[in-house]
Amino acid sequence: MNEFAFELRYDLWRLPTFEPNLAYPVHRWFHFKEGFSRDLVEFVVRRMGLQEGQVVLDPFVGSGTTPLTCMELGLDAAGVDASPLMVLISFAKTRLYDPERLLKIAGRLQSVAFRAQDLSSVSPLVRRAFTPETLQQLLSLRDEVMKIEDHDARAFFTLALMSAVMRCSYAIKDGSVIKIRKRKLPEFRGVFRSKVRQMIEDVKRIELRSGPAEIYAGDAREMNFIGDESIDAVITSPPYLNKIEYTRVYEIEMELFVGGSRPNLMRSYIGLSPRPGRIPPEAEGLPDSAVAYFVDLEQSLSEVLRVLRRGGRAAFVVSGGVYPGIVVEVDSVLARIAKRLGFEVERVIAMGKRVATYERVKRIGESRESVLMLRKG
């Protein structure tokens, strides 16, 4: 890595993780294990010296950490995601809500009478994940939430339903698979009521100085809905190499709250569909899946270059990928690709380090989690 300025900040290891968000209002509305923290976004914003009113884009917006933090800091923000589930979540987290209005709707929802629901179109996985009673109550409430006319409020209550029902589920996310573990669960209605109460408290507590953010359903490799040179900074984290398949663990939320768009979603996920095209010379000789990953990341980097104004900055949070026998240093490969495309590589800030093993015992090196800081000259 000597070819680029390299900064070791292993003291900041928690920043690229989601954990710190669990203590922050609104950020904690959906526990997105693959997300980074509000503190990471603030750290990068300060490093870049961004000023109020400037525009920040996150082309892999996930649960909305970047735009929400920007709204707290008085920056304008936009986000893009290929997953309709993540679009729903990040949209719901980046509205400017009126708590009184939410309270009124919450009151109405509490008096909803539960009706018997037809479960024949529900998948076997979802049926196994809940008690029939929870599922009946959820579907009745979901019908009522769908009738809310105000788009923002509908997103708010959909997210509340989603978080509450997953707490009342036998499903456990274990790495990249869902496991069903029968155990005693809390009563759904009570959980929903307290979730809504907590979320409305969060709306009152969080101090937002700009917004709402623009959230787009789209592909980071082709953002034709964003104008050339219209963005001051990009702060983002694409799916990590080796960890791309995590969409499977959100299958229940997808089925219940977004509906069957999974096949398209998978095709647009970066790194999953090696498309014909030139292989980046920097990825030559790497395992096929790593090559496919860098082909897609090169396209997203080109798009970022197009939408950034001159002098604009970009921060990519990435992590090394572990293969039998080798660790692919994503930060260095991506830095080289970015340089060839015309970016100035300002520095690589390493924040995390994990010993990489193969078959759990053979030590093959270290995998780094870092922030790649770029500038459009």
Ligand SMILES: C[S@@+](CC[C@H](N)C(=O)[O-])C[C@H]1O[C@@H](n2cnc3c(N)ncnc32)[C@H](O)[C@@H]1O
């Ligand atoms: C690591 S997560 C981002 C997490 C985010 N920083 C947060 O704090 O929640 C990567 C996101 O990229 C999205 N994604 C994958 N392929 C994409 C594509 N081609 N275009 C846009 N988003 C994509 C995934 O749906 C996922 O939400």
